[in-house]
Amino acid sequence: MSGIHDFTLASARDALKSRKISAVELTNAHIDAIERLDGQLNSFITRTPDQAREGAKVADEALAKGEGGSLCGIPLGIKDLFCTNGVRTTAASKILGNFVPPYESAVTANLLKDGAVFLGKLNLDEFAMGSANLNSAFGPAVNPWKRKDSDAKLVTGGSSGGSAAAVAAGLVLGATGTDTGGSIRQPAAFTGIAGIKPTYGRCSRFGTIAFASSLDQAGPMARNLQDCAILLESMAGFDPRDSTSVDTPVPNYEASLKRGVKGLRVGIPKEYHVEGMPAEIEALWQQGMNWLRDAGAEVVEVSLPHTKYGLPTYYIAALAEASSNLARYDGVRFGERVSAPSLDGLYEASRAAGFGEEVKRRILIGTHVLSSGYYDAYYLRAQKVRTLIQQDFLKAFENVDVLLTPTAPSGAFAQDEKPTDPVQMYLNDVFTVPASMAGVPALSVPAGLDARGVPLGLQLIGKFFDEETLIAAGHAIEQAAAFHHRPTIHAGVSA
Amino acid sequence: MSLDAKTVTRIARLARIGLKPEEVETLGQDMGSIIDWVEQLKEVDVTDVSPMIGTGLATPRLREDRVTDGNCRDKVLANAPEREGPFFTVPKVVE
């Protein structure tokens, strides 16, 4: 069966349409790969092979009639933060360990409507809180990449670590992710795949378990930007059930790949040259500028003066919202419950047992920054700084069309290299957080390997609702970088 | 600076998260270092800056006043860890 794991989502789609392959074959091959490899990767929390085979059969019937949506018969993985009707949805938390939603999230409903086949629910940091997928009640997802010289388990990045690992290893043709401060882009960079965080309001948040409502945004993760574009076109769209959803038409993202970057103005934010950044990342960034320049773009320096305040602002705003969003997990209507003689005892015991360490820490910080006497000093101030961060971007975009930066200040690190200081851990998101704070779209594309053979990504940040320019510029980098490396663990590599 | 045990306990109580005594100290340190780190926002001049509310992209929308939902008790109760007939249950609340 060699060859079937070489498909990209786009080429699989074309093969399905032309009946060179059936959806059932394609799905079975992926189910086999999951069975073969996911023991090592732990990228799935819940597998749904029976449902997938059923879906593939239906897809084949449609395809035989020349019907079927844009994703008809395409096997995908779903981050376990999207509620799926009748399929356990855990947010990688013990507190939702047995939660079976009686409803479908807007994003997954859109994918199903277009004929996608779901292979299961993918691992993540508990409630999407983390940058390494080490905070999952179901154990960490493992990066399919290894360093050249070591067998150490590398982190996938997070929070969409399971999605990243599954895509990188060829267990799925694409996956959904969510990005609150970098949760799509950073794991995409760590695993050598592409991922897009669309403009806030582009994809409905309905039915997606909330971390920080004003930042959470769903987006695609796949082998390349063409695949991401196809997925995004399906996932995006106005939804009256989400008050923050924006009513603007969904363009043909795939078509924007061909636009090119001639005449495009690319901004290089000077504040992103942070202290202590590895030289090879600086070099890759420079390489990215050269690629875009060679493709006809104009590269200029810009300033985003409040960049350094992005992370602390993010942690205040996101954790404040999270402390409130996670209050509903109280052991009364759904989820894990630890009995106690009093109501408050029940809450305290259920939440103590149900939430992991990092989630508890974040809820407590979020509670603290909102509490009486601290609101003005922390939360209100952070929301004002957020305004300044957004203004930085708007000002920069008066002169440039996109911004180019590294996605993360390092490549994937080993699981046992996890910093013990939470603040050090948060620094992973230093380049991804500002775009989230401003609500602008951003993506990560694989651009090369570091000296130890671990993938690195470049980030592009765009104007509100201008994902098309972002995709065009990203595709120029893809073409120049010609990133065709494969991880050690991959479905197409025989054991 | 580490948050003192009394503060951590008060916050945990507000958040209804039960903590073991040994957790109080560790969390106090972790939270303290995070709080110290976010203190840097005090450097920023926010005079006359209004706080961000959303991204300002969506237009306000209102729902029509029609009954379009509800009447789904089975769904509402299906995941309840404990129930009695049509009700959720909790330990007796005395006021």
Place this chain on the structure above:
Amino acid sequence: MSYRITGSTGEWEIVVGLEVHAQVVSEAKLFSGASAEYGGEPNTHVSLVDAGFPGMLPVLNQECVAQAVRTGLGLEAEINLFSRFDRKNYFYADLPTGYQISQFAHPIIGKGKVLVDLVDGSTREIGVTRLHLEQDAGKSIHDQDPTRSFIDLNRAGVALMEIVSEPDIRSPEEAGAYLRKLRQILRYIGTCDGNMEEGSMRADVNVSVRKPGETEYRTRCEIKNVNSIRFVMMSIEVEAQRQIEVWEAGGTVDQETRLFDHVRSETRSLRSKEDAHDYRYFPDPDLLPLVIEQSWVDELKAALPELPEAKRARLEQEYGVSRYESSVLCVEQAIADFYETVARGADARLAANWMLGDFFAALNRTGRSIEDSPVSAEGLRELLGLISNSTINGKIAKEVLEDMVETGESASAIVEKKGLRQVTDTGAIEGAIREILAANSDKVAEYKIGKDKLFGFFVGQTMKAMKGKGNPALVNETLKKLLSE
């Protein structure tokens, strides 16, 4: 004539502010499409949004916003074109999300006022601080099981208007008058049914006391969730009494939440101090700020019904009724409408008299409301017409009304069937009177030597003989003439 309570150290003044929670009349809930109707099988008027399921999001109901604006207009209040929803965070069994969505920092309605009428005929203006929209909570049922409380979320998420008064109220009577007037306005506009038994209107009562002449307020206590006007008035009295005793014993009043126990006629502390609340309000990131257009406010204003104050003034002017009569007629819109239907085409003052008298008595007796009155406005108008054109007299009319209530037949049908037309034939009247006078010659003699009071006796006897049908004026006139013969 200020209300004062006398303690051991002299007189005290009370200071009261009310926070009224009025349930908004709407089909669906504030942020979900579930029914807002009262009652229903437990947990049926509940959507997954109301039950706080993961990933469920609120979307604001337009009609609830309109109702708040209409109410604001009815209170002559500032309408804020920009308002916002905040989360009020606390844990409770009937609060599924762990926060109540409310308007804390930016309410939709600002300062307004309510004019209240007092028993001594004076009116007072009570300031309204603000009105904001918020979600109701569900219901905890404590009496079904010895160790557990049961949770019904049917009410969870229903829209409430919280209407906060200034601390302008100075007596239990004023508090009662304020609540009645507020309820009247809400009912007129149709934004709240004001049904306190079903909990669609309830009040938190803030009470403090001070010595007359003091300009600062002393510490207040909040009595939560009082669900009748009478209990509000009672609770103010007992709470003020309690606070006075505390102050006079040399103590200080603690700011706290209390509960009114009407059986024991006392208030008691509701929450222990260690459980101090810290609601951690912040703007709800799931909702955008609420921005409304002035033109929409204007449209709503143009469509408002006539409000109680205006209606009362108009009835006085248009129909010549007294201030008292018009205020009673305006208590409910339906009564005023009924009255106007009767009064148009009848003697308007007679109509007011009859409505306030025999008609209301008949309603009370039958336990009916104006909406399902056994006698229609047209029916009553016909009856009054029969009085005005002298077909029957007032006394007979009372009997006819009772028959109408009983049988549902029209006034004229009853008059015809029972032969109740009044006698205006002077010959017949004279004949009847002569018989009475002949049979009571001793009384006639007494009358003639000055016992004027006997005139009433002769009238009564005559009417009795004529089965009540004599025209009273003619009977009087004829009697006077014959007695002076």
